[in-house]
Amino acid sequence: MSSTILLIVLLSAHITGLISEQLLKATVGGSVLFPCSLPGYPPTFYWQDGERNVLFHWKDGDEIKEPNKYKNRSEIFRSEFSSGNFSFRLDNISPEDNNTTFFAYVKLDKQKLSEERCRSRLQVSAPYQHLVLTVNHTTNSATCSARGGYPAAQVSWKGLNRSSDEQQDLQDAETSPQEDPTEKTFSFTSSVNVTGLKSVTCIVYNRHSHESITETKKIPGLISEQLLRAAVGGSVLIPCSLPGNPLRFYWQEDQSPYLLCHWDGGKTLPGCDKYNGRFQVFTSEFSSGNISIRLDNISPEDDKKTFFAYVKFDEQIQSERRCESTLQVSAPYQDLVLTVNHTTNSAACRARGGYPAAQVSWKGLNRSSDEEQDLQDAETSLQQDPTEKTFSFTSSVNITGLKSVTCIVYNPHSHETVKRTVEIDTAAGENKKINVAAIAVPFVLVILVGAVLFYLWYKRQPQDPDLPNQSPIELHPQDRAQAEDQDQSRAPDPPSEPPIEYDPHDGAEGEDADAAETAQDPVQEEAADAPGETASLTGTPVGIRHRTKLSEDAAASPEKENLLK
Incomplete structure (x- = not known):
């Protein structure tokens, strides 16, 4: 839709002749083409200037001769009429042609009135020549002159201060333009005071051509x-x-x-x-x-x-x-180093051994627009050597969004500049992040897997509330029988049953029966061999086995028996 509208606008501009309305710039002594493109071959048309001086006049295909002040200076292209091209060329441009307007009157239909088309205005310029700058030490003044330009020149002055080495605009200049009565071009003479200046510059600007010419002169001071x-x-x-x-x-x-x-x-x-x-x-x-x-x-x-x-x-x-x-x-700054930190998105610049304190500035090339820009957020710290009295500095700046960065070091005394430029590789920063993640993720996974394995191993260990840190003790069948007899002797009698006398032979026979039964069951035999499960298969609590073992040790040693008591 938008392309269709643009096409219609262009066609409309072409048909109405608006496409030829423009400001035409020309140089004195040169030529300029006044364009005019029409939709067809009109029955009647003529070119004239703003003062109604007719250049060309055609009616029904025939040229009508009229007085023409531009005779021998203008030319029209008859062979182009059939294609709708009614442009003409004006030669030998002079300053008097400046600001002259030319347009065509066109009658596309005999039943209609003529219409104004293809209006163009001429802007004439001429470059200034023979620019001369002189310095008069007697009057402490500088004089600048040039000639042959058009229009009147805009003259300005700049000077380099001798004491501060700073360039300054000189406001007290006096300029006098003169116009040649025949050529109508201008010359000028301009002068300015140069007291306290090391050099002076004369600047001549042409406001029609937008061109500037300059001349600079050094001002030698007295030898003393x-x-x-x-x-x-x-x-x-x-x-x-x-x-x-x-x-x-x-x-x-x-x-x-x-x-x-x-x-x-x-x-x-x-x-x-x-x-x-x-x-x-x-x-x-x-x-x-x-x-x-x-x-x-x-x-x-x-x-x-x-x-x-x-x-x-x-x-x-x-x-x-x-x-x-x-x-x-x-003193020149030495060992200028520029580094880029992709982690902090910053660049750092440093140098040493210079004098006086450096003026550090930064420029960066924008990654999206490819435009160079001044970086204003830099932080610069200066350090002076207490012995040598020279300076070193460190300067840093943010480089987010930049393709490259340049550190510029200017010495205000020697007027020398050193610089370093480094390309900013965004892939390096991304790879660094990826490398950190590649190292950290497996490390975390190893820790997690180790924790899970430790937990599973811990869950499989036997849990004894009385002896949490002691391994189970395997008892001989006879020792286990004695332990059971001791436990029964300590246990209180059931309230509803009379006491039962214990026969050692019955305990031994029971143990033999249990041993025989256990030997006949392969499942229980396999379970008995597994560590940590012996107590559950024998049916004897771990605490009883432990006391039985202590009793056996006490029988072998009187000292242990005393400890047992």
């Missing part, structure tokens, strides 16, 4: 005023070039009494012990005004230190402070 980058463990040259050979000078650390070196009247005086063995001067260059020094074995503690030279050219003039430089120390 600059930020010097140095690596931990390395060396840095602190430059100073003077207009002549000074009488005396010394290098000093700012806001401290420490002197690195002192030169007076051709002699080098000793400096402070703090920098002893760490700096180098070039005495052979002093006569040419070069009093630069080299500082060795850079450490994180040298970061943001400022050094300058006090110079005296004339005895009649006070010493001047020259050649101020500030150190910016950095």
